[in-house]
Amino acid sequence: MRETELYGPIKAFLEGQGWEVKAEIGAVDVMACREGDPPLIVELKVGFSLSLVYQALDRQVVTDLVYIAVPRKTGKAFQTALKNMKKLCRRLGLGLITVRMKDALVEVHCDPGPFKPRKIKAKKTRLLREFERRTGDPNVGGAARDGAVMTAYRQDAQACAVYLFEHGASKGSEIAKATGVTVATRLMRNNHYGWFECIERGVYGLTQTGAVAVEAMDSAEVLRP
Structure with a gap:
């Protein structure tokens, strides 16, 4: 589809609220005026993008009433993108509009404002x-969260496992x-990593899995007083 297909529904929607609407005023896709209000600007795009956001931010030097408008799509991916863009627009003081093309339904998801x-x-x-x-700084910033992040909980479990190993x-x-x-007692009882076993009430030992984990540990991983 083309951006121009959004113009008709947007124009009709704004005119229904008493705005006079005109297209392509200077570099602006849609501009509307209403007595007693600052001008309203809408930037049209066929999908969400950073360039659309940058374009809308540029329009804020003209007026506080700046919206971005895109066609409303179906599917989980669009719903996620819509949720994220709504959050971003609110933080940037922008408005967000979607248009359902099959019936020209216009929906305002957020209005511009502080x-x-x-x-x-x-x-x-x-x-x-x-x-x-957390003891020390065992991770590298920006690393993928694939389960390898060293948490304080894992450090505690390692310390307990090393003690039992020794x-x-x-x-x-x-x-x-x-x-x-x-x-320590609660941590070993919960046994999140499968490293511990209860020998008798209040007494814990190391499982084979735990022993293998300790042997695989880097000596620098467990930093305890």
């Missing part, structure tokens, strides 16, 4: 806790005291 992101305290607390608990089956309280992993 945006202040809502802080989520729980996420901040979780990140800070992980930062404080000392044999031991009480959870002894391991906690020796390694500094205060949650």
Whole structure:
């Protein structure tokens, strides 16, 4: 399809709200004026792209009422893209419009305006806790998250596993005291990696899987006092 196919539905939608609409005013795709309001600009594209966002940002030197408009598609990929673009537009103070081409339905997903992101305290607390608990800096920024990221939890599990490898089956309280992993007993009971086995109440040993994991560890991986 062509961008021009979006113009008719957008024009009709805006005129229905009392705007006078004209196309191709200077470098602007769609411009609308209404008494008492600043001019409104809509940039048309057949799909989401950074160039569309850059184009819309350039229009903000003219007016605060800047929208981007694209045809509404079906499918999960478009829904994900729409959700992400809506989030981006809100942060940039842009409006977002989609047009369902089969019946010319125009939907405004967000209007231009100032945006202040809502802080989520729980996420901040979780990140800070992980930062404080992690020993050293064992990862490389930008690495793919394929399960190989060293977390504080994995470091704790490694410390417990190394202790058991060196000392044999031991009480959870002894391991906690020796390694500094205060949650050692719970960690071994949950056994996320399959490294531990309960020998008797409160006493844990290392499984064959755990022994193999310890032997494969780089000595620099486990940094404990």
